[in-house]
Amino acid sequence: xxxxxxxxxxxxxxxxxxxxxxxxxxxxxxxxxxxxxxxxxxxxxxxxxxxxxxxxxxxxxxxxxxxxxxxxxxxxxxxxxxxxxxxxxxxxxxxxxxxxxxxxxxxxxxxxxxxxxxxxxxxxxxxxxxxxxxxxxxxxxxxxxxxxxxxxxxxxxxxxxxxxxxxxxxxxxxxxxxxxxxxxxxxxxxxxxxxxxxxxxxxxxxxxxxxxxxxxxxxxxxxxxxxxxxxxxxxxxxxxxxxxxxxxxxxxxxxxxxxxxxxxxxxxxxxxxxxxxxxxxxxxxxxxxxxxxxxxxxxxxxxxxxxxxxxxxxxxxxxxxxxxxxxxxxxxxxxx
Amino acid sequence: xxxxxxxxxxxxxxxxxxxxxxxxxxxxxxxxxxxxxxxxxxxxxxxxxxxxxxxxxxxxxxxxxxxxxxxxxxxxxxxxxxxxxxxxxxxxxxxxxxxxxxxxxxxxxxxxxxxxxxxxxxxxxxxxxxxxxxxxxxxxxxxxxxxxxxxxxxxxxxxxxxxxxxxxxxxxxxxxxxxxxxxx
Numbered sequence: 050x051x052x053x054x055x056x057x058x059x060x061x062x063x064x065x066x067x068x069x070x071x072x073x074x075x076x077x078x079x080x081x082x083x084x085x086x087x088x089x090x091x092x093x094x095x096x097x098x099x100x101x102x103x104x105x106x107x108x109x110x111x112x113x114x115x116x117x118x119x120x121x122x123x124x125x126x127x128x129x130x131x132x133x134x135x136x137x138x139x140x141x142x143x144x145x146x147x148x149x150x151x152x153x154x155x156x157x158x159x160x161x162x163x164x165x166x167x168x169x170x171x172x173x174x175x176x177x178x179x180x181x182x183x184x185x186x187x188x189x190x191x192x193x194x195x196x197x198x199x200x201x202x203x204x205x206x207x208x209x210x211x212x213x214x215x216x217x218x219x220x221x222x223x224x225x226x227x228x229x230x231x232x233x234x235x236x237x238x239x240x241x242x243x244x245x246x247x248x249x250x251x252x253x254x255x256x257x258x259x260x261x262x263x264x265x266x267x268x269x270x271x272x273x274x275x276x277x278x279x280x281x282x283x284x285x286x287x288x289x290x291x292x293x294x295x296x297x298x299x300x301x302x303x304x305x306x307x308x309x310x311x312x313x314x315x316x317x318x319x320x321x322x323x324x325x326x327x328x329x330x331x332x333x334x335x336x337x338x339x340x341x342x343x344x345x346x347x348x349x350x351x352x353x354x355x356x357x358x359x360x361x362x363x364x365x366x367x368x369x370x371x372x373x374x375x376x377x378x379x380x381x382x383x384x385x
Numbered sequence: 386x387x388x389x390x391x392x393x394x395x396x397x398x399x400x401x402x403x404x405x406x407x408x409x410x411x412x413x414x415x416x417x418x419x420x421x422x423x424x425x426x427x428x429x430x431x432x433x434x435x436x437x438x439x440x441x442x443x444x445x446x447x448x449x450x451x452x453x454x455x456x457x458x459x460x461x462x463x464x465x466x467x468x469x470x471x472x473x474x475x476x477x478x479x480x481x482x483x484x485x486x487x488x489x490x491x492x493x494x495x496x497x498x499x500x501x502x503x504x505x506x507x508x509x510x511x512x513x514x515x516x517x518x519x520x521x522x523x524x525x526x527x528x529x530x531x532x533x534x535x536x537x538x539x540x541x542x543x544x545x546x547x548x549x550x551x552x553x554x555x556x557x558x559x560x561x562x563x564x565x566x567x568x569x
Contacts, residue, residue: 054406055426055472087468090429091449103426105473135525155538156523157516158450160462161469291537 050093057105061234064266067104069236071263075169076256078263082106084127085161087154088170096180097187098171107163111268114138120274123232126165126267130220131156133164143272145281145300149223152285155292165267168221168231168247171258172214172322173294175199185211186255200358202296205365207321212255213358216248216323217294223283225324226300226316229272235265248323255322277302277314277379284375285318286367295319297368299375303339310334310343310380315351320368327351339380341373348372411475415440416484424471431455433471434481442482442511446540453539456512456519457481463519465538482511485518493559494518497552505543513539517553521560529554 058064064082071078081100083089084107092098111127114136122142124133133139134150154162176182176194183192195203195213203213224244231242248259261267281302287293298318304311313334317325330351337343348369355365377384405425412421415438422437431448434440434457446454448467455466458480485492494517497503504510516539526532532550541549 050427052405053426055409055470057472057475083470083473086470086473087450087465090468090470093427094448103470107473131523155450155453156520156535157453157456157463157465157538158468160519161464291534 050090051096051099053093053100054102055105056102057108059108061109061111061266061268064104064106064109065234065236065264067102068264068266073263074257074259075261075263075265076171076258080104080263082266084163085129085158085166087158087162088166092171092178095178097178106266111165112163117271122272124164124270124272126232126269127163129160130154130162130164130167131159134159142278143223143227143276144278145276145283145302146220146223146227146272149219149283149285149298149300152283152295152298153219164220164270167218168224168267168270169259169261170216170218173217174203174214177214186214186251189254189256196358199360201360202294202319203358203361204322205320205355205357205361205368206317206325206352207250207323208356209251209253209255211253212251212322214251214255215319215321216258217319218324219283219285219295219298219318221248222298222316222318222324223300224270224272225326226281226302226314227272227276228314229270231261231267232269232271233261233265234268235262239268241271244324245326251322258322275304277304280305280379280381282375282378284371284378286371297364297371299368299371300324301372301375301379303334303376303379305339305380308339310337310339313347313376315347315372315376317351317368317372320355320364325351334376339376339382341377341382341384344373344376344382345369347376409472411471413474413476414478416480422471426470426472428471429467430457430459430469430471430474430479431466434466434479437471440481440483443515444508444511446509446512451540452509452512453516454509454512456516456539458515458519461519461522463516480515480518482515485514492518493556494521494552497555498549501548501552501555502545503548503552504541504545509539509541509543513541513549517549517556520553521557526553526557532557 080102083103111125113125115123134147140147182194229244285298300316302314313331330347333347333350408423444454446452450465450468457466
């Protein structure tokens with residue numbers, strides 16, 4: 050690991066002073082916050098990330114889970130993933146989120162990783178991790194090793210000719226379906242970022258993962274009151290039964306009128322540079338009977354522009370079947 | 386494959402490397418004793434244990450959080466010592482495999498690993514046992530499948546998994562409190 054200096058401020062304001070004056074987005078910053086450290090320190094060992102200074106925010110508080118005035122829950126940015134998944138209110142009111150968190154990483158990592166850090170984890174693309182290969186995300190302008198290389202785990206939706214990496218988080222897929230809101234503090238005060246606008250598609254700037262500015266700090270993630278507790282699930286498909294990243298994952302959440310879907314939320318993981326939502330597919334489900342046939346139709350709408358790379362075209366069919374199964378489980382419909 | 390990129394073309398390579406930051410003092414409780422260490426900021430908790438404190442029971446496997454050989458307990462919770470900086474554990478209580486036995490009396494999980502023959506080469510065993518201590522403390526496991534899922538962060542290249550599950554099951558069954566769930 051390269052040399053860096055370490056600071057542990059005792060307040061949010063002091064932490065923000067530690068990153069004051071940095072321009073651009075947090076992914077490019079030379080001064081980085083560290084909390085759980087599970088992804089950042091790993092990337093520093095691999096020489097992929099090279100911060101000159103770490104600001105340890107793990108003792109700033111911001112680790113509570115609290116009720117909000119509108120009947121939702123506020124998840125502290127520094128609450129550990131394990132504590133969030135096992136929180137009784139999260140389990141009762143947002144079971145899809147709890148399931149998604151527990152589908153990710155290992156028990157040790159979930160004890161360390163924080164909610165804010167989960168949002169900021171970086172892709173697991175092999176070429177991003179391998180400093181001996183080109184990567185537009187790691188070294189802008191050098192090219193993409195995955196496009197013509199081994200791309201089994203890569204994107205089928207929203208990719209660009211610069212980058213076909215996927216976002217690795219499970220938690221974020223459920224947060225996208227729940228339409229969570231990210232609360233952020235910075236020198237310009239506080240602001241909120243709707244979850245759909247937090248992460249970015251690669252386009253021409255794949256080195257920028259999110260719209261968080263380099264001088265801002267995530268303080269909390271707000272969950273709206275509607276948690277879809279009665280009709281939701283998180284389904285993760287991976288190469289081994291535990292402790293592996295998703296090939297495809299689906300957060301499915303429904304409001305039902307008897308056997309009819311009133312509204313639907315669908316978010317996919319493992320398929321794009323950010324959790325993937327598609328209003329057209331969700332509209333396709335609304336007002337329709339909860340049946341395998343209509344679920345399949347919605348899946349095909351969602352995947353209408355999906356494009357396989359040389360090794361991952363299987364993900365398109367896999368995603369279709371996973372969407373149908375997740376919706377069937379959420380709706381309580383029998384499925385094969 | 387395209388041409389590899391040399392360090393010279395790296396957009397964020399440093400032109401004038403700053404002098405390395407000074408080592409820092411860290412005070413923490415290791416297996417019940419208070420210790421103060423002087424470490425560089427980039428020293429992992431794992432390296433601090435092994436190289437500064439001669440506690441070599443905690444093993445370095447992958448050094449990337451993937452194998453679990455470095456699992457220790459910090460304030461009673463299992464974590465990967467390879468992905469934690471020593472300076473981040475200031476003031477915390479760290480328990481390693483060396484701190485589990487009470488004198489000559491083995492920890493129940495250590496005894497169970499011996500009784501169930503839950504290892505071959507033994508390299509992953511300190512991490513497996515510390516992880517299992519954390520698992521029992523968390524109180525989430527009910528079934529053997531739960532144990533397998535919640536121990537998935539600890540790899541065993543010898544494939545002693547069935548006996549590892551049996552050892553944890555043995556201790557779980559002998560502790561009625563953990564059957565009611567405990568408190569996470």
